[in-house]
Amino acid sequence: MPFPSRPIARLLHLRRLSTSPRDHLLVRFAALAKELSEQPQPPPLPSRPRSPHPYDYNRLMSAYAASGNRDGPGAGAERALYLLDEMRSLLGRRPDTACFTTAAAALSSASHPAAAIAVINAMAADGVAADAAACTVLVGVYACRLHCFDAAYEVVRWMAANGVAPDVVTYSTLISGLCSAGRVAEALGVLDLMLEEGCQPNAHTYTPIMHSYCVSGMIHEANALLETMITAGFAPSTATYNVLIEALCKAGAFKEVDVLLEESSAKGWTPDTITYSTYMDGLCKAGRVDKSFALVDKMLSDGLCPNEITLNILLDGICRRSTAWDAKCLLECSEEIGWHVNVVNYNTVMRRLCDERRWLAVIKLFVNMVKKGIAPNSWTFSILVHSLCKLGKLREALCLLGSEEFVADVVTYNTLIRHLSLSGKAYDAYLVLDEMIEKGITPNDITDSLVVDCLCREGKFWVALSYLNRSLEDGLSRSAVSSIVRGLIAGSKLHELHTLIGWILGQGFIVDVYMYQEIIIAFCKKGYCRGIEMYKVSHTLERMLRMR
Incomplete structure (x- = not known):
């Protein structure tokens, strides 16, 4: 609704008085502003709720997919899939090609091929036409995730037959999958096909081939491919050069790396x-740690700041060259030299x-880090618990485990269980195991091995067998079996050993050469391989082989 005409006329009159004295003009303008403010304001226009467009959903799905595993493995992909289902079922809207493609790409990236x-397939069932981007995602699933290259080739053939031209991303994805499977010659064939079809490759096309050459130690071929790219007018990316530099470093060809860096601007x-x-x-x-530190100045002169990985490499290099004490001193004075260190850097030095x-x-050093x-993270606490146990401070380690700030994982608990068992504190070890399970931390193979070893130290062989039986739900733990084998032989329980092997075979598991090797080593350590006792070893192994 427009304002009344009278105030507008007065406003125009004010503009015509621009040559009047300034004070007079301000007084007239203030009066006009007051009059305008007293006019009734037009009511807001009623707004109709807008139904969400597939574009809105696609933006939200892309944001969830980009968040990755921030809220747990595959969380972003699951939310993107939920939004796709919401469009199809709750709103009754048919998602477009972009929505289906975004959801499929997120699931593929989350290792859900x-x-x-x-x-x-749901996109095809809904009658939504696939474009090059959707087909490329499918090629990536078959080639890079499943290594089903016949299916990947079939998708490319379907694209060509249905007027959906494969683009550089499609071919590059197929080449990447072939190279990851070691089929470099086939990848070169796809590159030739690409050129025949008039599709120009880019750095992403060549980099997987370069990586395959470098991993195989074919540095000459990698250099030749780089020159081919430059001659053909395809500018290699920084990622391409990084792959080559990594291979040259592994080969010790540091002079060639220096040449590449010197020629970087020209190329x-x-x-x-x-x-x-x-x-x-x-x-x-x-x-050559000294030269590594010299590169820091070169980085800074190029406007680059060392990140946590760079600092970790340098700290690890100091530890390799001299002692971890030098690295510790460097960490403690990091603020003075302008280094922004983090928990990973501290963990590296503490481990050393x-x-x-x-x-x-x-x-x-831990106290210095907290100050x-x-x-700290779970790795920090695992190192700290290990150090306290080595100092004989088991009680302090147990107290640390009960603190609210403590972030424990299975490695931390395994460390404490091992030291408690070696110190003869089996009961405390079992309490720690029980606490670990109550907190929802799943025991792994090492945990099973430590518990079995602890039980065998106490001579509780049948309890150890019972525990091993319960742990077989997730598969045979070779380390746990090795522990109980050592315990049975050390306790002269050869009959129980024979029963154990028969039971393992009865469960459908295979007694492989490593297990036999473990048994022979345990016999030898016990002294059964000397003189007359040797027949017990031969007899046991013969019965096991016959039973197998």
């Missing part, structure tokens, strides 16, 4: 943080200090 194929590519981190890692592993059996230094406001 069967679900991704089901989404593409139109820019080294990134990954480039320098890769080079530093190769230098540190070769014992453990290797040097400097348990007290680990504790002090800096860096939050």
Whole structure:
């Protein structure tokens, strides 16, 4: 609704008085503003609720897919799939090709290839035409996830027959899958087909082939491919050069890496943080830590900041060259030199200090980390528990386990169970196991092995067998079987050993050569392989082989 004409006329009159004195103009303008404010305001126009468009859903699905596994494995893909179902069932809207493609791509990235194929099939069942992007997702599922290349080729043939031209992304995806399966010659054939069809490759097309050459140690072929790309006018990306630099570092060809970096500007590519981190890692592993630190200045001059991976490589290099003590000192003065270290860097040095059996230094470094406001993670606490146990501070380790700030995982619990068992505190070890299960942390093979070993130390062989039987629900634990075999032989329980092997075979599991090797080693350590006792070893192995 427009304003009344009178105030507008007065406003125009004010504009005509622009040459009047300033004070007079301000007074007239204030009077006009007051008059306008007293006019009734037009009511807001009624708005109709808009039905969500597939475009809105696709944007939300893409956001969930991009969030990845932030809220758990495959959480983003599951939410994208839920939105797709919501469109089809609750709203009665037919999703478009982009929605189906986004959901299928998210499921494929979350390692759910069967679900991704089901989404593409649902798209066809709904009568939604597939485009090049949807077909490319299906090619990626078959080639990169399932390695079903016949099915991937069939999709490409269907595209050509139905007027959906495969693009550079389609061919690059197929080449990537072939290279990951070691079928490089076939990938080169797809590259030739691509060129015949007039589809121009890019850096993403060549990089998987370059990676395959480098992994196989074919540095000459990788260099030749790089020159072919440049000659044909296809500019290699920084990722392509990073693959080649990693291979050159593994081969110790650091002079060639220097040449590549010096020629980077002339060849139109820019080294990134990954480039320098890769080079530093190769230098540190070769014992050339000084040159690695010299590269930090080069990075900074290029406007690049070392990230946590870069710092971790340098800290690890210091530990390799000298001692973890030097790395510890570097961490403690990190703020003074402008390094932004995190928990991963501290964990690396603490782990190295453990290797040097400097348990007290680990504790002090942990305290220093907490004082800096860096939050520890489960790996930190596992290292800390291991160090406390090595110092004989089992009670302190148990108290740490009960603190609210403590973030424990199965590795942490296994560490504590092992040390409690070795210290003869079997009852405490069982309590820790019970607490671990109550907190929803699933025991792994190492846990089973530690519990069986603890029971065998107490001579509770039948209890150990019973525990092993319960743990077989998730498959045969070779480490747990090895523990009970050692315990039975150490306790001279050869009849029980024979019963155990028969029971394992009866469950459908295979007694492989590694288990026989474990049995022979245990016999030898017990002394059965000397003189007259040797017949017991031969007799047991013969019965086992006959039983098998």
